[in-house]
Amino acid sequence: MSDRKPLVGIVLVSHSGPVADSVAALAGGLAGGLAGGLAGGLAGGLAGGLAGGATAPVSAAGGTRDGGLGTSSELITAAARRVDRGAGVALLVDLGSAVLTVKALIADGGELPDGARLVDAPFVEGAVAAVVTASAGADIAAVEKAAQEAYGYRKV
Amino acid sequence: MLDAAFFRRWLAAAAAAVDREADRLTELDSPIGDADHGSNLRRGFTAVVATLESTLENTLEKEPPDTPGAVLSLAGRQLISTVGGASGPLYGTLLRRTGRALGDAPRVARGDLADALRAGADAVAQLGGAAPGDKTMLDALVPAVDALPSSFAAAAEAAVQGALATVPLQARKGRASYLGERSIGHQDPGAASSALLFETLAETAETERAERAERTEAAEGAEGTEGVAGRGGHE
Numbered sequence: 001m002s003d004r005k006p007l008v009g010i011v012l013v014s015h016s017g018p019v020a021d022s023v024a025a026l027a028g029g030l031a032g033g034l035a036g037g038l039a040g041g042l043a044g045g046l047a048g049g050l051a052g053g054a055t056a057p058v059s060a061a062g063g064t065r066d067g068g069l070g071t072s073s074e075l076i077t078a079a080a081r082r083v084d085r086g087a088g089v090a091l092l093v094d095l096g097s098a099v100l101t102v103k104a105l106i107a108d109g110g111e112l113p114d115g116a117r118l119v120d121a122p123f124v125e126g127a128v129a130a131v132v133t134a135s136a137g138a139d140i141a142a143v144e145k146a147a148q149e150a151y152g153y154r155k156v
Numbered sequence: 157m158l159d160a161a162f163f164r165r166w167l168a169a170a171a172a173a174v175d176r177e178a179d180r181l182t183e184l185d186s187p188i189g190d191a192d193h194g195s196n197l198r199r200g201f202t203a204v205v206a207t208l209e210s211t212l213e214n215t216l217e218k219e220p221p222d223t224p225g226a227v228l229s230l231a232g233r234q235l236i237s238t239v240g241g242a243s244g245p246l247y248g249t250l251l252r253r254t255g256r257a258l259g260d261a262p263r264v265a266r267g268d269l270a271d272a273l274r275a276g277a278d279a280v281a282q283l284g285g286a287a288p289g290d291k292t293m294l295d296a297l298v299p300a301v302d303a304l305p306s307s308f309a310a311a312a313e314a315a316v317q318g319a320l321a322t323v324p325l326q327a328r329k330g331r332a333s334y335l336g337e338r339s340i341g342h343q344d345p346g347a348a349s350s351a352l353l354f355e356t357l358a359e360t361a362e363t364e365r366a367e368r369a370e371r372t373e374a375a376e377g378a379e380g381t382e383g384v385a386g387r388g389g390h391e
Binding site for chain 2: 064070072096107
């Protein structure tokens with residue numbers, strides 16, 4: 001039996017496929033490569049124990065199935081299943097139908113993995129904080145809190 | 157009383173109306189939205205009708221939904237997965253919650269449907285964080301649900317009036333709200349499509365009523381000439 005507990009999965013839902021893919025790559029890259037630096041600063045002390053560890057599973061669900069702008073509940077549920085390791089799945093969304101589709105899927109139950117939750121966070125900064133925190137082995141509540149706190153990082 | 161066949165018929169009529177009016181809905185969505193409401197809803201309702209038809213043809217693979225609640229739930233699920241815009245989860249939630257509220261009853265009365273649609277409208281309000289007056293589909297939906305206990309025709313009329321009454325409102329939800337005061341003077345596309353839903357509901361009810369009357373007349377006619385005198389009694 002592995003001594004590592006399962007990591008929280010992260011799903012990034014955007015109106016745009018390229019936006020979701022790029023933010024997933026950005027967050028995964030920062031969590032994997034710069035854990036002690038920039039990303040560590042975003043996610044606070046939680047990333048401290050990350051060095052050498054696995055990066056949390058991240059999946060992008062952007063745009064519609066035919067590659068247009070919009071939201072696809074099938075892409076979202078497939079992405080959530082891909083990253084579900086049994087520790088919960090945090091879904092971050094951009095706006096409009098992305099928000100409403102995830103809320104509708106969660107409200108009606110049965111389509112997303114158990115423990116899936118919509119995390120209220122800024123999309124890019126929240127994604128980085130969530131992936132870094134999840135990669136450190138934090139539970140879903142801590143991942144959610146780290147992503148939410150990204151609202152507080154003022155830029156001026 | 158309304159059975160599963162009635163709800164299939166309603167959704168087919170709604171799909172036909174959405175298809176017919178898609179250009180108008182998209183036009184309404186152009187000045188204050190992203191000009192996709194008609195095409196999104198058309199894609200969604202086309203998929204709803206295709207799914208409902210396939211369940212009838214394909215009875216070996218899955219049981220066709222045989223209650224009003226099951227028909228609406230299946231339709232709602234299909235809208236959530238195929239529309240691609242905000243109207244998918246909103247209309248999907250409306251139909252699913254309405255379907256769930258109707259439960260397993262094989263036939264429901266108009267009053268039951270009014271109660272169930274109220275639960276559906278409440279779920280839509282909660283999902284979108286909106287209230288009547290925010291220039292959304294709720295401005296047609298809520299008055300229609302309020303009027304439905306009186307008659308199907310009253311509900312349709314209330315929905316149409318509610319949609320027209322969104323013109324002077326300033327949008328407080330959705331993409332149109334980014335426009336602030338510039339959203340004033342345009343009818344809300346979601347309210348317009350909600351009105352279509354209630355107009356087709358009333359049309360479906362009227363068609364069924366007329367068919368029932370015809371069958372009754374035919375039966376009476378077969379029994380003898382007494383039925384002929386009774387015809388004038390229909391409103």
